[in-house]
Amino acid sequence: MDAKDVQRAVARIAHEIIERNKGAKDLVIVGIRARGDYLAARVAEVIEGIEGLTIPVGIIDITLYRDDLQVVLEQPVVHKTDIPFDITGQVVILVDDVLNTGRTIRAAIDQLIDFGRPKSIQLAVLVDRGHRELPIRADYVGKNVPTSQGQQVEVRVREVDGSDEVVVVEEPFPR
Amino acid sequence: MSRKKSLWIRSGRVLDPGNDLDQIADVLIRDGKIASIGRVKKPPVGAEIYDARDKLVVPGLIDMHVHLREPGREDEETILTGARAAAAGGFVAVACMPNTSPPIDNQETVRFIRHKAEEAPVRVYPIGAITRGRRGEALTEVAELVAAGIVAISDDGDTVKNSAIFRHALEYASMFEIPVISHCEDPDLRGMGVMNEGFVSTVLGMKGMPAIAEQVAVARDIGIAEFTGARLHIAHVSTAGTVELIRMAKSRGVRVTAEVTAHHLVLTDEAVRSFDSNTKMNPPLRDEVDRQALRDGLADGTIDCVASDHAPHSQEEKEVEFDAAPFGIVGLETSLGLVLTELVGGGVLTLPQVLAKMSLNPARILGIPGGMIRQGNVADLTIIDPDLRWTVDRRAFQSKSKNTPFDGWELTGCAVATIVGGQIVYRREENET
Amino acid sequence: MKWQSRHLLGLEGVSAEEIRLILDTAGSFKEILERPIKKVPALRGITVANLFFEPSTRTRFSFELAEKRMSADSVSFSTATSSVKKGETLKDTVKNIEAMRVDMVVIRHSAAGAPHFLARCVDAAVINAGDGAHEHPTQALLDMMTLREKYGSLEGLRVVIVGDIAHSRVARSNIWGLRTMGASVIVCGPKTLLPLDVEQLGVDVSVNLDEALEGADVINVLRLQLERQTQGLLPSMREYNREYGITLQRLAGAKESLTIMHPGPINRGVEITPQVADGPYSVILDQVLNGVAVRMAVLFLLSGGEPKLT
Numbered sequence: 072m073d074a075k076d077v078q079r080a081v082a083r084i085a086h087e088i089i090e091r092n093k094g095a096k097d098l099v100i101v102g103i104r105a106r107g108d109y110l111a112a113r114v115a116e117v118i119e120g121i122e123g124l125t126i127p128v129g130i131i132d133i134t135l136y137r138d139d140l141q142v143v144l145e146q147p148v149v150h151k152t153d154i155p156f157d158i159t160g161q162v163v164i165l166v167d168d169v170l171n172t173g174r175t176i177r178a179a180i181d182q183l184i185d186f187g188r189p190k191s192i193q194l195a196v197l198v199d200r201g202h203r204e205l206p207i208r209a210d211y212v213g214k215n216v217p218t219s220q221g222q223q224v225e226v227r228v229r230e231v232d233g234s235d236e237v238v239v240v241e242e243p244f245p246r
Numbered sequence: 247m248s249r250k251k252s253l254w255i256r257s258g259r260v261l262d263p264g265n266d267l268d269q270i271a272d273v274l275i276r277d278g279k280i281a282s283i284g285r286v287k288k289p290p291v292g293a294e295i296y297d298a299r300d301k302l303v304v305p306g307l308i309d310m311h312v313h314l315r316e317p318g319r320e321d322e323e324t325i326l327t328g329a330r331a332a333a334a335g336g337f338v339a340v341a342c343m344p345n346t347s348p349p350i351d352n353q354e355t356v357r358f359i360r361h362k363a364e365e366a367p368v369r370v371y372p373i374g375a376i377t378r379g380r381r382g383e384a385l386t387e388v389a390e391l392v393a394a395g396i397v398a399i400s401d402d403g404d405t406v407k408n409s410a411i412f413r414h415a416l417e418y419a420s421m422f423e424i425p426v427i428s429h430c431e432d433p434d435l436r437g438m439g440v441m442n443e444g445f446v447s448t449v450l451g452m453k454g455m456p457a458i459a460e461q462v463a464v465a466r467d468i469g470i471a472e473f474t475g476a477r478l479h480i481a482h483v484s485t486a487g488t489v490e491l492i493r494m495a496k497s498r499g500v501r502v503t504a505e506v507t508a509h510h511l512v513l514t515d516e517a518v519r520s521f522d523s524n525t526k527m528n529p530p531l532r533d534e535v536d537r538q539a540l541r542d543g544l545a546d547g548t549i550d551c552v553a554s555d556h557a558p559h560s561q562e563e564k565e566v567e568f569d570a571a572p573f574g575i576v577g578l579e580t581s582l583g584l585v586l587t588e589l590v591g592g593g594v595l596t597l598p599q600v601l602a603k604m605s606l607n608p609a610r611i612l613g614i615p616g617g618m619i620r621q622g623n624v625a626d627l628t629i630i631d632p633d634l635r636w637t638v639d640r641r642a643f644q645s646k647s648k649n650t651p652f653d654g655w656e657l658t659g660c661a662v663a664t665i666v667g668g669q670i671v672y673r674r675e676e677n678e679t
Numbered sequence: 680m681k682w683q684s685r686h687l688l689g690l691e692g693v694s695a696e697e698i699r700l701i702l703d704t705a706g707s708f709k710e711i712l713e714r715p716i717k718k719v720p721a722l723r724g725i726t727v728a729n730l731f732f733e734p735s736t737r738t739r740f741s742f743e744l745a746e747k748r749m750s751a752d753s754v755s756f757s758t759a760t761s762s763v764k765k766g767e768t769l770k771d772t773v774k775n776i777e778a779m780r781v782d783m784v785v786i787r788h789s790a791a792g793a794p795h796f797l798a799r800c801v802d803a804a805v806i807n808a809g810d811g812a813h814e815h816p817t818q819a820l821l822d823m824m825t826l827r828e829k830y831g832s833l834e835g836l837r838v839v840i841v842g843d844i845a846h847s848r849v850a851r852s853n854i855w856g857l858r859t860m861g862a863s864v865i866v867c868g869p870k871t872l873l874p875l876d877v878e879q880l881g882v883d884v885s886v887n888l889d890e891a892l893e894g895a896d897v898i899n900v901l902r903l904q905l906e907r908q909t910q911g912l913l914p915s916m917r918e919y920n921r922e923y924g925i926t927l928q929r930l931a932g933a934k935e936s937l938t939i940m941h942p943g944p945i946n947r948g949v950e951i952t953p954q955v956a957d958g959p960y961s962v963i964l965d966q967v968l969n970g971v972a973v974r975m976a977v978l979f980l981l982s983g984g985e986p987k988l989t
Contacts, residue, residue: 132707135721135749135979146682146983148700149976151707185716448874449691451791451812451851456875521792567769567790569811 072214072237074229077197080213081110084195085117087211092162095122097190100164101129103179104150107167109228110197114166129154131165136178152182159187168226170196173207198237200224250668252276254289258298258629262305262619263598264606273303275625278668282621296670298629301662304601305617306338306626309578310608311402311427311481311505311553314340314370317358318347323558323646325359328578329366331556331645333672335578336661338626339369340556341612344380345403351375351386356394367671368664369626371614376401376415376426382408385415392422397612400427402481405463407433409470416476425479425503425611428467430488431529435459440569442515442530450518452568455530457485464488468495471502479611480504482555484529486539493548503611505553506540508577508584509651513537517651523564523571524651527557541594550607552600554581558647576645580638580652582630586659590632597632629663631674636660682980686798686805689814690855698860702824705969705976711748712971722751725982728781730772731757731808732788737943737967738808738818742785745974751783769793773800783981786810804981812846817977818942819852821970823860825962826897828969829938834861839891841867841923842901842950845874849942850901854880867891868901868923871912888923892933899940900925903950916949925951930960938962 072080089095095118102111108130115126132150140146165179180192195211200218216224216239223240227233253275260271260283272286274293289295314328323331325342332340342359344350350359356372363370374396378384380403388399399419405428406412412428419426436459441447443454464480468491471478483489483506495502509527514537517525525531543549557574564571585604589595595603605628609617616626638655640648664672682700690698711719727746731739739755746753758768769788776784783804786794791811798805809815826833838857844850844866857864864882866873878884885891892898907913930937939951939960947953956963 135711135719140721140983146980149704149707149979151710153710181720185718186714443875445876445879448877449851449880451810451814451846451848454875521795562770565770567788567793567796569790569792 074235076214077235077237080197081113082117084211084213085114085121088114088164088193088195089118089121091193091210095124095126097161098164099127099129099156099158099161100166101131101154101183103165103167103175104130104132106226106228106231109230110168111166114164114195127156129156131179131182133175133178133182136182138174138178154186157187158183158189161189163189163192164195165192166195168197169224170194170199170207170209170212171202171224173203173205176207177205197226198224250278252281252290252293253296253625253665253668253670254286254293255296255298255303255627255629258301258303260303260619261597261601263601264305264618265620267619268598273619273627275665275668278625280619280621280623280625283619294670296629296663300631300633302597302630302632303619304628304630305605305619306664306666307336307582307604307628307661308339308608308614308616309335309337309554309556309581309604310341310551310612312340312342312556312578313345313558313574314342315558316346316362317355321646322560325362325370326366327644327646328556328558329363329368329370331576331578331643333367333664333666334644334661335554335580336582336628336630336664337368337578338628338664338666339371339614339616340578341371341373341397341608343400343402344373344375349375349380350391350396351378351380353387353390353394356391356396360395368666371395371397371612373397373402373427374399376406377411380404382406382411385411385418388418388422392424396424397614398425398427398479400429400481402427402429405429405431405433409466412467413470413474416470416474416478420474420476423477423613425477427479427481428463429481430460430463430467432459432462435462439530440526441518442532444515444533446515446518446533452518455528457487457532457536460485460529461487461491464491468492468500468502471495472498472500475501477501478503482507482510482529482553483540483543483549484510484532484536486536489539489543489548493543496548503550503607504548505551506544506549507555508552508581509575511537511540511544511552512584512588513651518568521568522651523566523568524575524649526568526571526573527555527575528573541589544589544603545594545599550603550611552581552585552603553608554578556645558645559649560647561649564649575649575651576643576647577650579643579645580650580657583636583638583657583660584652586630586632587657591658625665625668627665628661629665630659631662632659634658634660634662682983685981686794687816687977687981688794688798688805688807690816690819690852690859691814693816693855693859695859698820698823698856701820701973701976701980702827704980705820705824705972708975708979709969709972711975712968718748718750720750721979722746722749722982725751725782726780727751727753727783727785727978728776728779728803729753729755729785730787731755732768732786732793733809735787735809738787741967741970742808742974745971745978748971749975749978751978769796773797776801776803783978806977806981809848812848812851814852815848816852817970817974818849819856820977821966821973822853822899822940822942823856824969824973825940825965826938828965829962830896833857836862836896837865837894838862838897838899839865839867839895840899840901841888841891841925843872843903843907844868844877844901845872846904846907847901849899853899854882858882865891865895869913869919872907889929892929894934895937896934897938897940898925899942900951902942902944903946905946920949924949925955927952927954927958930955933960940966942966
């Protein structure tokens with residue numbers, strides 16, 4: 072996917088969100104570090120443009136909720152979770168770049184619940200590459216990219232990587 | 247008693263500075279005495295042969311400051327195990343301090359030690375207490391103790407705080423020509439200290455024992471010795487200031503002698519950074535300036551001997567946090583190796599100087615036989631391999647206690663045989679390294 | 680920057696990068712303390728033993744809270760060393776820890792080096808919560824976190840540590856940490872409470888409080904143990920208060936941005952007056968909050984052990 076494809080996918084997701092929720096009332100968007108947060112901001116921007124109201128955007132760092140913390144060699148660097156609004160009673164759109172095993176989403180949902188009791192949580196991802204290990208599915212998908220286990224999907228965003236694109240790379244040391 | 251077997255020590259380098267002896271020679275021992283030094287053409291029939299090629303044959307080493315813990319703490323050391331450790335370290339004789347339980351402040355205890363020592367492989371000379379119960383209050387019955395066999399008096403472990411009592415101790419001991427061995431430490435200045443007071447104690451936040459606590463006591467004791475004209479021996483000198491005080495006193499003709507331990511010559515308080523309680527002793531390890539001054543003082547004759555201050559402590563007592571651990575380390579089995587490696591190897595002392603510091607001088611200070619290889623003398627000898635490289639392994643110690651900071655150290659030179667009264671009481675096995 | 684050390688025994692020898700990592704992590708964790716559910720599952724399945732051989736309320740509470748916030752299982756043990764024969768309990772405890780399969784140990788002990796002793800004997804990660812007058816690394820870290828929040832950086836800050844330097848683990852850990860992070864440190868107190876050769880730690884030394892306070896950005900006021908008087912180190916508390924007590928009058932010429940810190944518990948009226956302790960310069964309560972965040976960060980970073988074989 073090139074920059075145009077990414078832009079179109081974001082726009083489509085935004086439209087689908089509005090359509091499904093019949094507007095953007097009581098809607099908040101939370102992006103998962105590190106990439107999902109930028110995509111979240113863009114989705115919010117598109118929705119705001121259409122609906123003409125301000126959408127609260129938060130950032131979630133799932134490190135402390137990972138299920139492999141005791142397995143990894145060194146502790147990963149923890150960044151701040153930043154949800155400066157109450158999510159109770161809101162529809163939370165959780166945004167991530169790639170949906171793979173589903174473990175990241177499980178961690179993010181667990182953490183969201185610690186912040187309050189949302190009316191519902193919906194999941195939006197730019198790429199769904201399959202290989203689920205948990206019963207999780209996305210409500211909004213930018214593009215389905217079938218991959219093999221030995222491949223990695225890399226989402227690049229201009230805010231961090233300089234350009235918007237999605238590429239499939241072969242893992243140098245397949246697991 | 248059956249006739250002792252003769253011993254023929256072949257082709258060793260016989261080194262005896264007290265006798266101006268340094269030659270490759272055979273030493274023949276008969277009836278526990280040195281029969282001849284020189285070329286032996288025909289050894290007596292049935293003589294045991296010890297091949298001493300490339301080895302040093304020297305006057306038996308003497309450690310004038312050890313704690314054997316018996317009576318009282320036989321779980322830490324006994325006279326027998328301490329004497330075995332001494333033999334393994336190359337010592338033919340030790341003088342044991344009286345801070346036992348009960349202390350050596352009565353003739354019964356002296357007799358007990360001498361009786362126990364009969365089974366011991368090396369000679370054990372008891373040192374009597376200066377004051378009864380080592381309480382610093384009333385003098386012991388020194389005449390009776392001397393008659394029972396003590397060679398010096400000391401309240402080692404504590405300073406005799408009362409200056410008048412200490413004066414009387416010196417005066418009284420001088421009647422018997424025995425030295426008073428002083429543990430020099432002002433108890434108030436030392437306070438609750440657990441290590442040398444200095445930069446390292448500041449970093450570690452540990453209570454310090456300042457150098458001045460030692461020096462104040464040394465200055466007092468030298469003053470009293472000078473005033474009384476009696477013989478004073480300063481135990482375990484640890485600071486540069488003390489070395490200077492002794493140097494000045496000797497130049498004035500004060501009858502003062504002094505000893506230093508191998509560990510104070512080798513380690514500094516930097517070692518305490520490990521928090522290993524085997525770096526905790528009294529006097530404490532001092533700083534680099536002090537260590538250098540001790541080496542200089544030893545080399546120029548200010549300090550007369552090297553002693554181990556062998557202080558066994560049980561593993562249970564020592565394997566605790568630093569503050570709670572008792573002071574002291576074992577030293578009999580590492581003393582010679584450290585001196586040969588660090589001081590001879592480091593160019594501080596010559597081999598003849600080492601023998602003076604570890605044999606002749608202690609013998610003279612205590613007025614005991616030994617220190618020289620001479621025809622007709624009792625055959626107390628140490629055979630040293632000056633080039634043997636070995637690793638300190640505390641599990642292999644003869645001593646009951648293993649509290650040493652030198653475990654795992656690689657040293658060069660050690661005793662390979664210890665001969666007491668013509669008998670080989672210790673022989674290093676060939677496969678030991 | 681990744682965390683490499685197995686234990687946190689002190690700040691001596693800890694690099695600026697490592698300190699920054701702890702403080703950054705602690706900064707991320709502070710947000711958790713403001714949530715409705717102040718708990719994350721990061722240390723689920725990890726067992727922490729808090730061993731307090733010396734009475735302490737706030738440090739123990741702070742660690743316990745940090746452990747709970749991180750979902751660790753924790754057990755606490757506290758006793759006064761004076762009530763038992765010294766040494767015995769620590770050794771017995773070591774054996775117990777091994778038997779109980781504890782992952783991390785937080786230890787406070789009156790003997791310098793007790794945590795190091797423990798670290799040598801057990802497999803668990805050891806956190807020093809204060810050992811004698813040696814170190815108290817988490818206190819210094821929370822002090823630095825508090826200052827960094829206020830000033831952005833520690834570089835170039837002029838920090839005066841006032842009081843009983845000789846017997847203070849807080850002073851030592853602060854000196855190591857602050858010097859590493861580029862602050863300048865002045866220690867100030869009566870000569871009897873300044874340890875030998877302390878200037879070799881790279882600090883300025885002063886016995887005159889007014890001189891020491893000139894141009895100060897931060898004053899870290901140490902607690903004065905009342906027993907220093909009976910030990911003959913001080914003539915009287917009254918005289919100490921007059922010479923070294925932090926009062927509003929003393930701060931008349933201070934910078935507006937001045938920060939007053941105190942590790943607690945405060946002897947009001949001895950080393951600091953209530954007006955100063957509760958006044959505008961004081962960040963004493965921020966220190967308490969940051970203490971929990973810093974301890975969460977330390978627990979988290981030390982919990983990353985070897986990979987488990989599956």
